Amino acid sequence: MSVFSRAFKKETVNNYLAADSHMKRILTTRDLIGLGVGTVIGTGIFILPGHEAAQNAGPAVSVAFLLAAIFSGLSGMAFAEFSSAMPVAGSAYSYGSVVYGEIIGWLLGWSLILEYFLAVSAISTGFSAYFGNLLTVFNIHLPPAIMSGPMEGGVINLFAVLIILIVTMILSRGLNTSRNIENGAVILKVAILGLFIIGGSFFIKHTNYVPFYPKEFRTGLFGLHGITAATASIIFAFLGFDTIAAHAAEVKNPQKTMVRGIIGTVLISALLYVLFSIVLTGMVHYTKLGVDDPAAFALQAIGQTQFSVIITVGALIGMFTAILALVYASSRLTYSFGRDGLLPHSLGKISAGSHLPVNALILAVIIECVFAGLIPLNTLASLINAGTLLAFMFINFGILFLRKRTDLSHDGFKVPGYPVVPFIAGMLSLLLITQLPKETLEMFLIWLLLGIIWYFAYGIRHSKLS
Template sequence: MTASRLLARKSIETLQRQNRDNGMRKVLGPLQLTLLGIGCIVGAGIYVMIGPAAASYAGPGVMISFLIAGAACSLTALCYAELASAVPTAGSSYAYCYAAMGEVYAWTLGWLLMLEYGLAGSLLAVGFAGYLTSLLGDFGIHLPAAISVSWLQSSVANGHISFHRSGGFNLVAAGALVCIAAVLVAGVSKAAWVNTLLVAIKIAVLASFVAIGVGAVDVQHWVPLIPPNEGGFTYGWQGVLRASSILFFAYLGFETVSTAAGETANPQRAMPIGILGALGVSTLIYIVVAAVLTGIVPFRELGVPDPIAVAVDRIGHPGFAVLIKIGALAGLSSVLLVNGYGHSRICYAMSLDGLLPTAFARLSTRFRTPWIGCILVCGISAVLAALFPLSILGDFVSIGTALAFIIVALSLMWLRTTRPDIPRPFRVPLGGFRIGRVWVGYIPTAAIVLCVAMVLPIALDIVDSARHGNVLPAAILGGYACLGVLIYSFFGMKSARLVREAASEDGQGIPESA
């Protein structure tokens, strides 16, 4: 093993050629990309994780948590916009990192993205199951806990989290992911059409919730805005920051937009519009809905997978409650759809590079979609949704998201340093300075600092939990990291080398050396 092999970079020209000749249909424009991003962003954060974030950590201060998380993501979004305009490719941040920093960093980022997207799909499906169970209950149909509750459950007491077995498996959540896999296999144009419809329903229902719910707001529920700290990360400013780290992943949708470059017409123009537009609209929606939700229901009662269902039941209009729950299901469906789309496309890009088995890049002859990858990623997420609770899933997704964003910001600065000649239709504002040969941007540096601030509370919480005897989160993270090292060492490294050699023999472009 040599440093030159580990740090071999994929040339920008190779990425651009693969994007042109990938065999996928280029049918997406700025509007579709913006809706794609909104479809993924506006969902888990407002429909699912806002409840546990408010109940266990931030109280009404969850509105501030959304602002903090949104600020961190907005800086990273600017980095994504520049990279997507300069290097339009289906691999998203993984491909950017491969071009800028080299193979081993690209594998690390790709492995983090698989954690991020895979567990995000599981979390979304758990939330979907909660809302579906609540909706069916309104019609007198009560699903047994044995098929609608995850095998492992969690609780927070005295600032510490503990786990217990429920005896059931969340088959409802698993079934939702099976349906999503079927839609994804059918093709991006069909998935985009379904997503556009679901986004329209979701936005209309959330607007109705705000319009009707604002009359039921009790401002006393916002007092105090930040409850006094009760130890650890339970309330206080510590809790606000901890909640922002949980909600951080809820902005994942803007990253998903960049995974669609392989199926986008004129990606240099469309990508920045789609990324920044989706983030701006979604942040505004999050803050407004969070204010209304915490004004209707005392925050300690929101620790459930279907917090908006709790709020509409509290308002006391049964017909409206049913409408909102249907909208929530539509919203979560759109996020599940886009999340699965992004996950399968990242696996597709890694497979083309030899870092994952070739099955992930095999296209359906009928639909021209990576059908095996779609089925595999949704299948794994379905199993995890049946087993794990929101608390574990949310923390792990946020860790993967924050670390991936840090690597993206570093990739931007290194690509500015090594390839200043690449046309960049969009550039991050404010510029930067040089330390020797290395370009250091103000925006990317600020993004890194805020991402570290997002992941630090989760890391400290996991360490603290392990000290108090709850080693499960630390063990899962450690096991996942070790598995990634083994796969890269015994498969990815050799397979990627063979792909590079084949590309060299075909004259299609050789990855650059470090």
């Protein structure tokens, strides 16, 4: 068999099911929605509306969030179909290995691992910014050296590292403990967001909505570049349903539960994002919202300092739940690589006592702590979307191949409007990739090149398929 043929050799679902059989299937629809909303309503809702309003879309950022939600819903259905047909760990990595061949699956997984690692680090960096803001309300000012990394004039972003370590301690206590904490924190976070949306609506100035879509952003095709650029950047905010798919090996009745968890996450998150964006840009002019804590800033700008403390606490809870869900997902993806031999086999071991991939969890946390402690938020966030969109594109197009497979027992959820809907969603993914900054695409191509080098230098020789 030639190297080319070997690289495109396809894995079987039965092998994955056998390898994942040691994991407990205990997650319900409520748990999946808790994980999904816990991830989506994190840094995305507390940081991105302000950033994208100031840099790309003005008050029309709410339209960008709606478009991102619609697109994410389409892609979410594709993930739901795959996870229903293949209830295994690894998300797009495992699906790609079965449908396209191992090297495509590896590159999708390589893209997702970048997404997860950087997302954890970016959200923990946002957590640190909001925590520092909360301390200043009580007249506590910490030295800059421990509030930012060396690229921003500091030494280490200490609180970004500490929150990752706290989350790791919770995860190490087992799945039951982490899911109960996640579900409780999500309920509290949504309640606080509801308070901001309702309370903030009383301070809306309609003049802040004029112009709704400022002229300086009306460039490109039909003058929509500002909105499409914001939409492409906002995809980062909706990566929660993607992480739900990573837990398919631990879900009860995955044929029904997965689609309910994914679609429920998209609908709840879309409603909160759009309402939050409308209220935020109505409270403060969009030109002032390019800060890391726009919600707290807006409340302070209208003299509601006490309420800003509540929203800051809500933001901290939101980011905490997102970090918990993403560290969880990143460890499962790392485990999948070790399970299949594309990374050292020790990463694919499951602890007999806790039923957790402990080695994979430790490696993921070390990398995430280094990124969070040393690299600024903007640099982290810019790369996340590229990996997410590439995975979306291949998974949407993958539905066209999945339906033709006769070796899979596929009687669960199916994307409606086949083959038109998955094809359109795949093309939209490709379009949004082209809207990302040139620098982001260049860095992402370098990451993919490193992945190809690793695969042919190590993965193809150690893979279980060999």
